[in-house]
Amino acid sequence: MEFALVTVVLLGLLLGVLQVAVYLYVRTIAAASAAEGARFAANADVDPDAGAARAHDLLRRGAGREVAEHLVCTGSEEVAGNGLRLARIDCVGALPAFFAPLGEVLPVHVTARAVEEGDPS
Numbered sequence: 001m002e003f004a005l006v007t008v009v010l011l012g013l014l015l016g017v018l019q020v021a022v023y024l025y026v027r028t029i030a031a032a033s034a035a036e037g038a039r040f041a042a043n044a045d046v047d048p049d050a051g052a053a054r055a056h057d058l059l060r061r062g063a064g065r066e067v068a069e070h071l072v073c074t075g076s077e078e079v080a081g082n083g084l085r086l087a088r089i090d091c092v093g094a095l096p097a098f099f100a101p102l103g104e105v106l107p108v109h110v111t112a113r114a115v116e117e118g119d120p121s
Contacts, residue, residue, distance in 0.1 A: 015098050018098065019097060019098050019106075022095075023095060023106050023108075025063075026063050026067055026095060026108065027108055027110065029059060029062040029063040030059055030063070030071060030091045030108055030110045031110040031112065032058075032062070033055045033056070033058035033059040033062060033073075033091065034055050034073065034089045034090070034091045034110045034111065034112035035089075035112040035114075036054065036055065036058055037051040037052055037053075037054045037055025037056075037058070037073065037075070037089040037112065038051055038055075038087050038088065038089045038112040038113055038114040039051075039087075039114045040054045040055075041054075041075055041087035041089065041114070041116075042086075042087040042114035042115060042116045042117060043117055044116075044117040044118075046087075047075070048075030048076050048077055048087055048088070048089070049074075049075045050075070051075045051087055051089050052073040052074050052075035052089055053073075055073040055075075055089050055091060055112075056068060056071070056072075056073040056091075059071060059073065059091065067095065070093045070094060070095055070096065070104065071091050071092065071093035071108060072091070072092055072093055073089060073090065073091040074089070074090050074092075075087065075088065075089050076088045076090075077116070078113075084115050084116075085115070085116040085118075086113045086114065086115060086116060087113065087114050087115075087116050088111065088112070088113050089111070089112050089113075090109070090110070090111050091108070091109070091110050091111075092108070092109045093107075093108055094106060094107050094108065095108060
């Protein structure tokens with residue numbers, strides 16, 4: 001009887017640790033993909049949406065198609081306080097939990113910025 005109770009607790013603990021590990025892995029992949037997409041969008045004459053598409057492609061290759069379907073990457077431009085133009089990539093979504101009744105309760109929101117190349121003229 002005690003073995004069964006301890007097994008249930010240990011199994012729940014193991015699944016919880018695995019869920020945290022998968023979440024942190026996907027969040028790290030999303031951050032790296034967004035950073036690469038921002039660097040790509042910061043190149044001269046590149047649209048920020050192209051950087052978002054690149055970030056989503058890297059996310060799909062790094063974390064898998066199923067994970068990439070749950071995240072949306074968008075690109076935009078912004079001006080920093082010192083006047084520099086920045087390419088900004090946001091990847092937002094929610095990841096499904098291992099426990100099916102919980103649904104998509106693990107939010108992911110990463111933002112990356114890169115200084116845009118200037119026009120030499």
